Amino acid sequence: MARILVCDDSAFMRMMLKRQLTEDGHEIVGEAGDGKQAIEMYFKVRPDITTMDITMPGLDGIQAVKHIHEEDPLAKIIMVTALGQRAIITDALKAGASDFIIKPFEPEQVRVTINKILAELKK
DSSP states (O other): OOEEEEEOSOHHHHHHHHHHHHHTTOEEEEEESSHHHHHHHHHHHOOSEEEEESSOSSSOHHHHHHHHHHHOTTOOEEEEEEGGGGGGHHHHHHHTOOEEEEESOOHHHHHHHHHHHHHHHHO
C-alpha cells in the first residue's frame, strides 16, 4: 500500500479522501490546505503519492506541482479537480502531474487511479 499526502483547501474534501484512502489500506502521512503547505509537507514526509487540489489559496495546485517537480522529477502527484476545471488538466499534466481525479469523486475512480500509480512505481 502507499504512503499518501492529501492536499486540498477544503477540510471536508481532505476528510473524504483520507477516509477513502485509509479504507483502501493506504497510510495518510500528512495533509495540507494550500500550495505552500503542500510543498513543505511533501519534502518533510516524502510520500509515495500526493493528491493535490488545483484550486487552493496562495500557490495553487499547478504551481505547487511545478515547484515539487523542480526538486523531485519522479514525484507522483494526482490532481483533484472539479468537473468544471477539466480544461486546466492539460496544464497540470504539463507541470508534472501523473494523473487526475474528478470531484465529486467515486471511490472506484480513486482506487483505480491510485492502483495505476502504484503499478508505475513498481516498474
